[in-house]
Amino acid sequence: MSSLTVRGLTKSFAAAIPVLTGVDLHVPEGSFTALLGPSGCGKTTLLRLIAGFEEPDSGTVALGERVVTGAGRSVPARRRGIGFVPQEGGLFPHLTVAGNISFGLPRRQRRDGARVAELLRLVGLDPALADRSPHQLSGGQQQRVALARALAPEPSLVLLDEPFSSLDAALREETRVAVSAALSASGATAVLVTHDQAEALSMADQVAVLRGGRLVQLTDPRTLYRRPGDLDVATFVGEAVVLEAELRGGLALCALGELPYEPAADGVLEGAARILLRPEQLRLSAPRPAAPTARVSSVDYYGHDSRVWLDLPDGLRVSARLDGADLPVAGTDVSITVRGTALAFPARASRDAAAAL
Numbered sequence: 001m002s003s004l005t006v007r008g009l010t011k012s013f014a015a016a017i018p019v020l021t022g023v024d025l026h027v028p029e030g031s032f033t034a035l036l037g038p039s040g041c042g043k044t045t046l047l048r049l050i051a052g053f054e055e056p057d058s059g060t061v062a063l064g065e066r067v068v069t070g071a072g073r074s075v076p077a078r079r080r081g082i083g084f085v086p087q088e089g090g091l092f093p094h095l096t097v098a099g100n101i102s103f104g105l106p107r108r109q110r111r112d113g114a115r116v117a118e119l120l121r122l123v124g125l126d127p128a129l130a131d132r133s134p135h136q137l138s139g140g141q142q143q144r145v146a147l148a149r150a151l152a153p154e155p156s157l158v159l160l161d162e163p164f165s166s167l168d169a170a171l172r173e174e175t176r177v178a179v180s181a182a183l184s185a186s187g188a189t190a191v192l193v194t195h196d197q198a199e200a201l202s203m204a205d206q207v208a209v210l211r212g213g214r215l216v217q218l219t220d221p222r223t224l225y226r227r228p229g230d231l232d233v234a235t236f237v238g239e240a241v242v243l244e245a246e247l248r249g250g251l252a253l254c255a256l257g258e259l260p261y262e263p264a265a266d267g268v269l270e271g272a273a274r275i276l277l278r279p280e281q282l283r284l285s286a287p288r289p290a291a292p293t294a295r296v297s298s299v300d301y302y303g304h305d306s307r308v309w310l311d312l313p314d315g316l317r318v319s320a321r322l323d324g325a326d327l328p329v330a331g332t333d334v335s336i337t338v339r340g341t342a343l344a345f346p347a348r349a350s351r352d353a354a355a356a357l
């Protein structure tokens with residue numbers, strides 16, 4: 001396995017409108033990075049440039065110390081030693097599971113049943129499936145076989161292009177867990193493309209957020225959720241409560257009272273700001289004098305938790321996530337207290353960022 005280093009990658013297609021602009025990305029050896037972003041932001045193009053299926057206008061791609069794109073070099077895709085898992089497995093329908101997995105192996109290893117069994121176990125499948133045809137497997141099993149096929153030649157890097165998007169919710173979760181475990185057990189360096197923030201946050205060691213062809217943030221999942229670089233990233237990676245605030249004397253004065261805050265960036269210390277809270281930071285209780293109050297608009301019940309929609313006196317609607325069984329009723333008034341700290345952004349920062357979307 002190798003690290004992956006992308007520097008200054010820029011790509012336009014025929015219309016000369018850049019699809020990617022100056023993307024820098026480092027994926028340490030043996031780690032797992034998710035490329036996260038809305039549809040059309042350039043995730044698949046970045047993956048294809050790394051794989052060698054497309055050529056960039058400028059920039060370099062290196063696997064470990066080996067430059068495979070740029071600096072006058074362009075190593076063909078098949079010689080990069082990269083495993084690829086496409087959206088819908090792409091298994092060869094006329095080959096068995098064993099035939100698919102051993103397809104990319106040197107000829108002398110192709111009859112090695114023990115290696116196929118080992119790879120099937122690695123992806124959490126019963127080796128007895130080796131003689132089946134792909135159409136005799138569920139969608140999730142097919143994706144695991146596709147991963148086993150990608151891992152078989154011990155690639156320097158594994159690329160996964162929205163590999164769970166065609167699976168239903170239950171199978172997606174189970175397949176994600178199996179794929180994560182297999183990647184981690186094999187020590188693979190892996191890059192996953194997804195537009196699903198839960199997938200990115202739950203699976204990856206680091207998340208690269210792309211927007212309009214630019215990499216806007218690269219960090220670990222917890223930091224991304226707790227300290228997003230701007231309010232658009234904040235709302236993209238989770239539900240957000242965004243309030244206008246006045247920062248004064250170390251507190252943020254807002255519709256939910258006076259809250260402790262941390263600045264999201266240098267210089268956001270005093271004056272007009274916008275603050276970010278997550279819905280799970282809001283706690284509700286029976287109305288109490290002097291506490292900020294809201295009217296319950298509706299309640300979405302999910303079993304494991306619930307979302308309570310609240311109308312604040314200034315007309316703003318916000319949500320709270322509650323895990324208790326004792327839920328408020330629509331039409332009643334509640335008091336709101338906030339746990340933890342808010343994150344303060346410059347008042348105009350998100351509008352500028354929104355324009356870039």
Ligand SMILES: Nc1ncnc2c1ncn2[C@@H]1O[C@H](COP(=O)(O)OP(=O)(O)OP(=O)(O)O)[C@@H](O)[C@H]1O
Binds near residue numbers: 014037041045046195
């Ligand atoms: N071969 C191509 N020729 C022309 N334009 C292309 C080509 N491939 C991609 N594009 C354009 O580049 C932009 C980014 O596409 P890309 O597939 O990389 O985005 P994405 O983030 O992966 O989107 P999605 O999540 O919808 O798959 C889009 O506007 C797309 O139309």
